[in-house]
Amino acid sequence: IFRDSTAIESMKFTAKLLSIAVPVELVLGVLIAFLIRGVKGEKIIRSSLLIPMMIPPAVSGVAWKMLYNFAFGPVNWFLSLFGVPKISWLGDPFYAQLGIIIIDVWQWTPFIFLMIYAGLQSIPQDLIDAARVDGADWGRVFLHVEFPLLRPLILVALVLRIIDCLKTFDIVFMTTWGGPGSATHTYSFYIYKVGISFGWNIGYASALSVLLLIVAIVLVNAVFRLVRMRQQLG
Numbered sequence: 349i350f351r352d353s354t355a356i357e358s359m360k361f362t363a364k365l366l367s368i369a370v371p372v373e374l375v376l377g378v379l380i381a382f383l384i385r386g387v388k389g390e391k392i393i394r395s396s397l398l399i400p401m402m403i404p405p406a407v408s409g410v411a412w413k414m415l416y417n418f419a420f421g422p423v424n425w426f427l428s429l430f431g432v433p434k435i436s437w438l439g440d441p442f443y444a445q446l447g448i449i450i451i452d453v454w455q456w457t458p459f460i461f462l463m464i465y466a467g468l469q470s471i472p473q474d475l476i477d478a479a480r481v482d483g484a485d486w487g488r489v490f491l492h493v494e495f496p497l498l499r500p501l502i503l504v505a506l507v508l509r510i511i512d513c514l515k516t517f518d519i520v521f522m523t524t525w526g527g528p529g530s531a532t533h534t535y536s537f538y539i540y541k542v543g544i545s546f547g548w549n550i551g552y553a554s555a556l557s558v559l560l561l562i563v564a565i566v567l568v569n570a571v572f573r574l575v576r577m578r579q580q581l582g
Contacts, residue, residue, distance in 0.1 A: 349559060357530045358538040361445060365516060365534065369452040370509045374502065376453070377460025381468055382490065394465065401458040409522020412451050413438070416523070441531035444524050448532050451519050456512070460505050467501040468494065503575055507568050514564050535560055 349355050384393050400408070415423050416437035424434045437447045471494055479489045517536040520526060526533040526541065533541075539560070543553025 349556060354530045354533060355535075355538060355556065358533040358535045361531070361533060362514065362516070362535040364445065365449060365452060366510065366513045369449050369456075370506070370513055372453050373457045373460050373509060374506060376457045377505070378464050378498075378502070380457070380461045381464040384465075385468065397461055398458050400455045401462070403455070405455065405518030406522050408451065408455055409519045412447070412519070413523045416447055438524055439528055441528055444528060444532050448519060448524065451523070452513070452516065455519070456509065460509070463501055463505045464498060467498045471497050503571065507571055510567055510571070511564055514560060514567075 380397065384390055384397075387393065403411075415421050418424065418434060418436050418439065421437070423437065427435065435443050437443050475493050475497075476489055479493050484492070515536050516534045517540060520532055520534050520537045521540075524532040526537055535556070539553050539556045541547065542549050542556060547553070
């Protein structure tokens with residue numbers, strides 16, 4: 349596996365997706381959950397924000413492939429309004445990777461938002477009221493009351509997104525097919541190509557899958573251990 353250049357490229361892009369998309373989704377999900385509380389039309393906004401998560405990834409991939417179209421795609425048209433020249437979203441390695449990251453953030457930020465929003469609704473209002481009576485502003489209420497109570501939920505959301513991000517396949521399959529070259533090969537997509545699409549090398553695909561399982565177990569355990577160490581250190 350480690351002498352296979354395409355496997356190495358797939359690992360690099362999957363690591364990039366994991367290290368960029370997941371943190372952005374966490375930050376945006378938490379921020380949106382806090383911002384829409386109590387605003388006018390909260391129910392409508394909440395329902396609208398969940399639409400990307402409800403669309404099947406294969407359908408999302410087809411839609412975004414059309415949005416990214418070089419000649420007549422709405423994305424390039426919108427950017428042209430600000431004087432930005434047309435971008436080859438699916439033909440340039442850098443922009444193809446950026447495009448996949450944008451799709452992932454668009455589709456899975458609502459998942460984080462939903463978990464955090466549900467957690468916020470379960471926080472006793474008495475705690476928040478007591479903090480405000482003691483003179484805490486909204487920032488201190490968030491840092492010292494709401495965030496500590498939401499921390500276990502954020503941890504669960506992080507673990508679920510790490511596992512899901514390692515399995516990213518649908519959007520790559522439907523938009524770039526791993527191209528240009530091997531720029532947007534995720535590790536799961538490469539397993540598919542080796543084992544089913546091109547190679548029919550079931551043994552090698554199985555070895556790649558076992559390695560993916562090991563990496564997922566190590567990452568998830570590392571997250572839990574870091575949280576336990578932080579709790580023990582206070």
